[in-house]
Amino acid sequence: MNPSNPSEPQEADQPQSSMSSRWIQFGLIVLLFFLLVGPLTPEVNEPHYLSKARHYWNPAWCPNDHFLNSGDAHGVFYWSFGWITTWVSFPVAAWIGRLICWGAIAYSWQRMIAKIDPRPWVGFWAIVAGAVGVIYLHMAGEWLIGGVEAKCFAYAFAFWGLGDVLSDRWNRAWIMLGIASAFHVLVGGWMVVCLMFCWLVCPKQRPSLISILPGLFVGGAIALIGVVPLLLLNRGTSPVESSWASYYYVYERLAHHLVVHTFAWEFKVRFFLAAIAWAATAWLLRNDDKLRILNGVVAGSVVLVFIGIAIDQVFFNVVQDWLTATKLLRLYWYRIADVLVPLALAINVVVLFGKYRQTTPRTAGAVMVGLTLLVLVGMFSRIEERWTATASPADLSSLVTNPQDWADTCYWIRDNTPPDAVFLTPRLQSSFKWYAQRAEVVTTKDVPQDDLNLLQWRERRGDTHWRSFHNRETLSLAGLTEDDLRELSQKYGIRFVVVDRDLARKDGISISWSFPRVYPASADQNSSYEVYEIPDEEN
Template sequence: MNPPTPSEPQEAEQPQTTTSPRWIELGLIVLLFFLLVGPLTPEVNEPHYLSKARHYWNPAWCPNDHFLNSGDAHGVFYWSFGWITTLVSFPVAAWIGRLICWGAIAFSWQRMIAKIDPRPWIGFYSIAAGATGIIYLHMAGEWLIGGVEAKCFAYAFAFWGLGDALSDRWNRAWILHGIASAFHVLVGGWMVVCLMFCWLVCPKQRPRLISILPGLLVGGAISLIGVMPLLLLNGDASPVESSWASYYYVYERLAHHLVVHTFAWEFKIRFFLAAIAWGITAWLLRDNDKLRILNGVVAGSVVLMLIGIIIDQTFFVVLQDWLTGSKLLRLYWYRIADVMVPLALAMNAVELCDRYRQNAPRRTGAVVAGLTLLVLAGMFFRIGDRWTAAASPADLSSLVTNPKDWEKTCYWIRDNTPEDAVFLTPRLQSTFKWYAQRAEVVTTKDVPQDDLNLLQWRERRGDTHWRSFHNRETLSLAGLTQEDLRELSRKYAVRFVVVDRDLARKDGISANWTFPRVYPANADQDSSYEVYEITDEEN
């Protein structure tokens, strides 16, 4: 039989054994993800995504919540996964989603890496080092392995598509990237841009444009399932409203992801060192045709990152036009590089160590030992941190002052208040709907994706938390006056107020209202949180 031509799709050779170690490797990758994430729910973004997903399928759940009634930016995720949240509790739904996502990412990553290096365990070694690298080398707070949300599915399809590109199945690669874009427009869309950049800069691996047009057209059509609803979200907003909404979104709410000049210097330094190391390893492996495709995609992500930095500096420093700049910075220019640079660096390191092992065994062995210890140290630190945590990542990240009391208070609310009640909740929390399953006026975490609701979200924050700070210089809602609460009750149908008593005590104040305190009912009972009911005005 004649050997296949380079233009024909190549499948990685599979080990000829009775029990393929690839299934064991797949299981170990999923186990690694479980260890890195830990046993607790919810993760940082899970209350945001899963509460929206449940409301998507059951609008009668928390019917008066402003965020839940805002535009749906991830309709494919809500449609395909959200129904599970109506059948089981949030924690169970989170674990079902996590296992699906982790399994999909593990499978697609392992399949992609097998096209580059078919030896067993290479996928495990590279993802172990790469996932650890993402945790400690990211610049803009991006992550790959965590809770369930839309982008996890998008990355799984993107890696699957890269595997097809490595097998010279470019049409199928574009289609899979189109599916990724349908799940998450920015992750999938930017991966399409990065793969197109790879197609441009890798002439040896590049098929003719005419040959990949079918895949581009089909993938583009599939991506419209996610793109079109997002484009239609802001049809009712004026240009001025859209500009201000982008400004608040970028500079007030998500600057830690989107505005590079606000990033911590240590984050920027460590990422740029990682990017330089990736660039060196990619150059040393430039004769590896398969790795050239992967590194070409990563090069595209680095170009996107540089474009984001140029936009940031141009509109912030040179033109000082923040409104225009915020519209462009809203596109998460650093997202793909945050993930792909550490992953590619890990894979390049594995291949370089294998290449130089025979010519310089001692030096290579020392490098392997050093890198292994570094990765293991990072993994153990992360695993130890997650498995000894006293509260869920969502509660820890949102700075809930007493997570145990917070859960207890929310569960009391769930069991003892009307299902359609609207609550005014502490600013520094993101899990009220997860535990209490009640609507709230506003929460910092749950920023709407459509411009008009985003502007209303900012107004609600001003009416509540910022007013409390203005009145008595406290972030506790105890800073609101009784008349403030009457006004908020009329404007937003608020019936209950949850006060962070620890925060109020720290600021030397207490709730100065005549409204009845319904929790804790016993005056002697100690709790970090109080619940007050806004009753009708006296006649």
């Protein structure tokens, strides 16, 4: 056990960078995040999170939207940040949230790295390489720097907690991870598990169990603020309903995050190469007390990856019990390692360069030059991609046919339709509520987190988008008949239908409804999208 008393942390007596230098680095880190994300809104998940946050504070906004009325899985985030969305527009709220998150992550990161290596600029170079590494080395689609959502705040508190551990403040670390868990149960919860693993495998650094019980108790109590509402989401749900909801969640909606045998092989190869490189650098630094703690936490995240793979393979190939597997795979086993492995690899490499540049300057210099070039290529490739994009990440990722026409159509809807109207919208979009600020019957992106609403979400998708495909083999809503729309109007209260005309043309489908087209108003006006109104007498 470490001879220092955990209640009286012993800070390293090493030279610290000046205050001005630290603030310069802080500003550069935030600037780096800005460059990597780019100037456009919304990010992929921002319409999902910020529309839910606004509805949390103002239920009269889009009152008839099924997703917005479903269970709130991230109540702490909605409560602490969502009120901003009622005062300003979504883009402004997104930028306020981004700057808060990026600043919090940058500050907690600098604080954590200073405990490992207090030399000036170590934290900056490590986050440059680490942030680029997360972008290009992840396996399951996890990210650290992007739009504003609950997990961004959770990672900021997690890094702060790791900094406390490195300062021998274990009790405060558990409290910080408790706050992280309150914001995002899986990010904070898995970080707690990884730190517990570190406590088990690092006997030299760990304090006694009795000494950390206060922090575990307080942190656990804080975490319950996020955990209890999540557990209560599914009260009244039968085991069968819960099992099928998990099946649809895991295998139909989020397999790209949760089911490892469906991941692209190149994603798996690059992650495991990164993990091997991290393990090699961790071994070289095994005698560094501080890095042993950090790498112990990362080792815990890698163990979670292997557990997830084992669950996937055993239940898929041996037991062949998919319903049981989905209950377990829903826990995002790969999430933490996707972030921590590239970050820890970057930290280890920067520290190793500092150690070896005196003894083997040529070898260390050559390796560092090569790695620096790789990082710079990745960084500038990402920056070029984001700053030359003609549409927001949300619209590009959801394959909107014509992003500008889509936004214009949504703005017309916002300005010319009743605020409580319900729309049937194209399947391949995720930003309707962001631009149009109107309720939708269903959208693929906005999957509810409570099981009963998730089952209803799947039924709604079948009634609308998949019925259109089955009717005429098109993903455009033009595949629906007038009788279909009358039935859906009665069932879901639909008043307007937004049709992707370009997609219908591509599939050779003509729109022959007798319902009035309200947008574009003129036959001469060209738009990739058309809006039809189902008259009141048809409702």
